[in-house]
Amino acid sequence: MITTSGLTKVYRSRGREVTALDGVDLHVREGEVYGVIGQSGAGKSSLIRCVNLLERPTSGTVTVAGQDLTALAGRGPRAGRELRQARSRIGMVFQHFNLLSSRTVQDNVELPLEILGKSGKERSRKALELLDLVGLADKAGVYPAQLSGGQKQRVGIARALAGDPKVLLSDEATSALDPETTRSILQLLRDLNRQLGLTVLLITHEMDVVKTICDSAALMDRGRIVESGTVSELLATPGSELAAALFPVGGDASGDDRTVVDVTFHGDAATQPVVSQLARTYNIDISILGAAMDTVGGKQVGRMRIELPGRYEENVVPIGFLREQGLQIDVLDRAEPQAVPAKDGAK
Amino acid sequence: MTWSEMQPLLSEASGDTLYMVGWSTVIAVVGGLPLGVLLVLTDRGGLLQNLAANKVIGQVVNIARSMPFIILMVALMSFTRTITGTTIGREAAIVPLAIGAIPFFARLVETAVREVDGGLVEAVQAMGGNTWTVVRKVLVPEALPSLISSATTTVVALIGYSAMAGTVGAGGLGDIAIRYGYQRFETQLMWITVAILAVVISLIQFAGDYAARALHRRGGDSSVAPRLRLLKNRTPATEAIASDVNRAA
Numbered sequence: 001m002i003t004t005s006g007l008t009k010v011y012r013s014r015g016r017e018v019t020a021l022d023g024v025d026l027h028v029r030e031g032e033v034y035g036v037i038g039q040s041g042a043g044k045s046s047l048i049r050c051v052n053l054l055e056r057p058t059s060g061t062v063t064v065a066g067q068d069l070t071a072l073a074g075r076g077p078r079a080g081r082e083l084r085q086a087r088s089r090i091g092m093v094f095q096h097f098n099l100l101s102s103r104t105v106q107d108n109v110e111l112p113l114e115i116l117g118k119s120g121k122e123r124s125r126k127a128l129e130l131l132d133l134v135g136l137a138d139k140a141g142v143y144p145a146q147l148s149g150g151q152k153q154r155v156g157i158a159r160a161l162a163g164d165p166k167v168l169l170s171d172e173a174t175s176a177l178d179p180e181t182t183r184s185i186l187q188l189l190r191d192l193n194r195q196l197g198l199t200v201l202l203i204t205h206e207m208d209v210v211k212t213i214c215d216s217a218a219l220m221d222r223g224r225i226v227e228s229g230t231v232s233e234l235l236a237t238p239g240s241e242l243a244a245a246l247f248p249v250g251g252d253a254s255g256d257d258r259t260v261v262d263v264t265f266h267g268d269a270a271t272q273p274v275v276s277q278l279a280r281t282y283n284i285d286i287s288i289l290g291a292a293m294d295t296v297g298g299k300q301v302g303r304m305r306i307e308l309p310g311r312y313e314e315n316v317v318p319i320g321f322l323r324e325q326g327l328q329i330d331v332l333d334r335a336e337p338q339a340v341p342a343k344d345g346a347k
Numbered sequence: 348m349t350w351s352e353m354q355p356l357l358s359e360a361s362g363d364t365l366y367m368v369g370w371s372t373v374i375a376v377v378g379g380l381p382l383g384v385l386l387v388l389t390d391r392g393g394l395l396q397n398l399a400a401n402k403v404i405g406q407v408v409n410i411a412r413s414m415p416f417i418i419l420m421v422a423l424m425s426f427t428r429t430i431t432g433t434t435i436g437r438e439a440a441i442v443p444l445a446i447g448a449i450p451f452f453a454r455l456v457e458t459a460v461r462e463v464d465g466g467l468v469e470a471v472q473a474m475g476g477n478t479w480t481v482v483r484k485v486l487v488p489e490a491l492p493s494l495i496s497s498a499t500t501t502v503v504a505l506i507g508y509s510a511m512a513g514t515v516g517a518g519g520l521g522d523i524a525i526r527y528g529y530q531r532f533e534t535q536l537m538w539i540t541v542a543i544l545a546v547v548i549s550l551i552q553f554a555g556d557y558a559a560r561a562l563h564r565r566g567g568d569s570s571v572a573p574r575l576r577l578l579k580n581r582t583p584a585t586e587a588i589a590s591d592v593n594r595a596a
Contacts, residue, residue, distance in 0.1 A: 054469060054472055079472070092470070096464075098464070098467050102562075115471070
């Protein structure tokens with residue numbers, strides 16, 4: 001639904017060059033919620049603004065719903081008619097809502113319809129329908145200043161949906177909200193994704209957002225996509241930073257003659273009681289140092305850090321047993337540097 | 348002078364002042380609003396970025412702003428004659444008043460429009476709006492409380508300038524105060540005109556503040572509130588300083 005290839009954005013100011021995007025290839029499938037996560041300055045904002053060409057990419061292409069937007073952009077700095085039409089079919093919600101304080105809630109939702117040249121009757125019908133969809137039917141006549149942050153974002157979402165978009169871009173939509181409101185807004189986005197088949201590309205710096213609603217995720221760092229994939233693909237990737245951050249497990253070995261193992265559950269193995277099976281089969285005492293389990297995309301996934309008595313050499317057989325169960329096993333050993341310490345990934 | 352002698356003088360002068368100030372305000376708003384918006388749009392990072400045009404407009408505005416009004420009035424005499432067919436009287440005074448007020452108001456518009464959150468512009472662009480849509484639906488309506496304060500400031504400044512219009516025989520309250528009060532030692536008449544001017548300015552300021560605040564109350568943006576506070580209890584003499592402070596801020 002959204003594809004970027006070789007997307008590069010370089011800002012030039014007073015002779016200095018800053019590379020915000022450095023060859024970003026992104027592929028968002030139709031109907032999925034795709035999260036791009038990264039620290040501030042990683043290039044997330046530039047990326048999402050390049051998708052609807054609010055920012056002109058220095059090079060590379062952006063395709064949304066089969067339409068090459070970069071080809072529509074033209075040479076000048078101003079957006080031509082075709083690009084503006086394409087933009088009206090892409091909804092966007094913002095961190096600071098960006099509602100017009102001079103207009104009522106209903107008039108704010110009607111604004112994109114005014115731009116599309118719809119008649120007054122059609123505008124108010126559509127606006128009221130959308131306000132009902134986001135649960136604010138009773139607030140049509142009030143001004144944004146009278147609303148709470150969560151309500152403002154609901155208006156922002158209703159406004160973004162006015163042009164019947166297939167794609168919704170969310171620029172840190174929940175970053176200005178408290179945790180509880182964040183959950184309700186994410187739930188709304190999830191519902192809209194399912195009910196309307198809306199493809200959602202969101203950027204965030206909160207791992208919780210990715211964990212709550214994303215089907216796929218990408219990690220950005222210094223203008224590049226470091227990792228990407230569906231959540232279970234990421235979990236299956238040994239040493240994935242995103243997986244480690246989504247399912248952080250901590251805890252150190254309690255002594256020198258112990259083996260610490262990270263067990264990653266994804267797919268069917270997650271339903272098996274493997275730890276107790278392991279203890280029974282080999283008659284060993286297992287300590288659980290840390291665990292993070294969750295339901296992601298309707299599947300039970302997670303990671304667990306366990307400690308086995310004895311050094312690694314003594315535990316080759318039990319570890320082999322775990323691998324046979326279809327689990328992904330990472331052995332943490334201070335003596336062996338090739339093992340991946342999961343903690344470093346937990347940003 | 349008795350009241351029966353003063354009364355017709357004063358009512359005619361008040362009428363002249365309101366006539367001159369009224370028309371020149373209308374022209375200043377019509378001319379200054381697009382000019383101020385253009386100053387923002389053509390600036391670096393603006394929607395119509397054009398640094399050469401921005402510099403030219405900015406320079407013209409600065410030169411017009413820095414010229415003392417009485418000089419401007421004399422300098423524009425031939426221009427005034429082409430427009431109104433005369434260089435004396437109320438109509439002739441409107442031309443330099445309006446031309447002096449256009450750049451004054453344009454600078455205030457520029458400040459007001461700059462305060463509009465760039466995120467709103469971005470939102471409208473993301474909906475597929477063009478530059479004209481941004482100006483019409485975002486910049487002007489969102490800056491409206493500030494623009495009304497700016498118009499009030501301009502009216503008050505114009506009342507001050509209009510005192511000098513007497514030099515081209517345009518009449519007005521300021522002219523009465525100078526000709527009768529100062530040159531003929533009619534101190535009483537002078538103080539009455541000063542009182543009338545004070546009342547008129549207070550009323551205009553009150554109405555402007557009220558309108559701006561009423562519009563502002565529905566919006567949550569706090570950027571206008573401190574400016575309104577600054578605007579209170581102003582006299583024409585402090586206007587110029589206050590507007591410079593606003594511009595520098």
